[in-house]
Amino acid sequence: SQTIHQWPATLVQPVGSPLSLECTVEGTSNPNLYWYRQAAGRGLQLLFYSVGIGQISSEVPQNLSASRPQDRQFILSSKKLLLSDSGFYLCAWTHDYEQYFGPGTRLTVT
Amino acid sequence: GQQVMQIPQYQHVQEGEDFTTYCNSSTTLSNIQWYKQRPGGHPVFLIQLVKSGEVKKQKRLTFQFGEAKKNSSLHITATQTTDVGTYFCAGRNYNQGGKLIFGQGTELSVKP
Numbered sequence: 001s002q003t004i005h006q007w008p009a010t011l012v013q014p015v016g017s018p019l020s021l022e023c024t025v026e027g028t029s030n031p032n033l034y035w036y037r038q039a040a041g042r043g044l045q046l047l048f049y050s051v052g053i054g055q056i057s058s059e060v061p062q063n064l065s066a067s068r069p070q071d072r073q074f075i076l077s078s079k080k081l082l083l084s085d086s087g088f089y090l091c092a093w094t095h096d097y098e099q100y101f102g103p104g105t106r107l108t109v110t
Numbered sequence: 111g112q113q114v115m116q117i118p119q120y121q122h123v124q125e126g127e128d129f130t131t132y133c134n135s136s137t138t139l140s141n142i143q144w145y146k147q148r149p150g151g152h153p154v155f156l157i158q159l160v161k162s163g164e165v166k167k168q169k170r171l172t173f174q175f176g177e178a179k180k181n182s183s184l185h186i187t188a189t190q191t192t193d194v195g196t197y198f199c200a201g202r203n204y205n206q207g208g209k210l211i212f213g214q215g216t217e218l219s220v221k222p
Contacts, residue, residue: 043214044153044198059209090152097141099200099210101152 002027006091006102013109019064019078021105023091026072031093033074035066036101038088050074081109112137114201116213124221129186131216133199140204142175142182147215148195156184189220 003026013019025031035047046059048066056066063082067075074091086109091102113136123129133142141160145153157166159175159182166173172185182201186193196215202208 042196044200044212046209046212049209097143097158097202098155099143099145099153100155104152 002093002095002100004091004093004100004102006089006105008105009103010106011108013081013107015083015109016080019076019081019085019107021076021089021091021107023074023076023102024072025074025093028072028093028095030071031095033068034092034094034099035074035076036090036092038090038104039086044090048076083109085109112201112203112206112211114199114211114213116199116216118216119214120217120219122219122221123189125191126188129189129193129218131184131197131199131218133182133184133201133213135180135201135203135211137180137203137206139179139201140208141202142179143200143202143210144173144182144184145198145200145212146195147198151195153198186218189218191220191222194218194220 005024032051034049036044037047038044050056050068053068064078089105092099115134117132141158143158144156146156147153157173162179163177164175170187174183196217198215199213200210202210
């Protein structure tokens with residue numbers, strides 16, 4: 001069966017510090033991968049999606065970036081965090097039409 | 111761009127009462143999905159509706175897709191405390207890239 005992992009689960013970072021969140025998927029190959037952000041426990045905002053290694057589409061211009069160095073690895077990064085980057089970051093992959101979400105990383109920028 | 115609006119934002123009900131959340135899209139959808147997110151958890155897929163006027167049931171949950179494929183609803187009969195969480199609709203339009211566009215969600219609380 002397929003499994004999606006995210007780490008860390010929680011993170012507290014100061015403003016201006018870098019960020020690296022990792023997502024890996026097991027049990028499937030060539031998945032479509034997504035990064036979402038959920039602010040204040042509400043709606044899901046699509047940040048990036050990837051249909052293959054090295055292929056990244058950005059949905060919202062901001063100080064975040066994404067990379068897909070391996071087929072089942074998706075990384076979300078920032079060089080300098082802003083207070084507004086706080087939120088719940090969710091990685092997801094698509095199987096047929098369903099989206100399966102990872103457990104998420106709760107980021108607080110102080 | 112395509113937008114998906116969901117109402118209400120919050121709903122507080124007494125256990126045993128019914129609950130309904132509504133979803134409206136600015137454009138015609140190819141399909142619509144519903145997800146549930148428990149407090150502190152991640153969204154979990156519930157169902158997908160594809161056909162105009164489609165109605166699907168999962169135990170006490172009834173999902174409807176409008177005739178024009180621009181709106182949808184989720185109705186829960188006789189709510190239980192286990193129904194607590196945020197319910198999201200997500201619409202997809204293959205003529206506009208096919209990405210899922212999520213509504214803002216309806217947070218349901220159930221008082222025992």
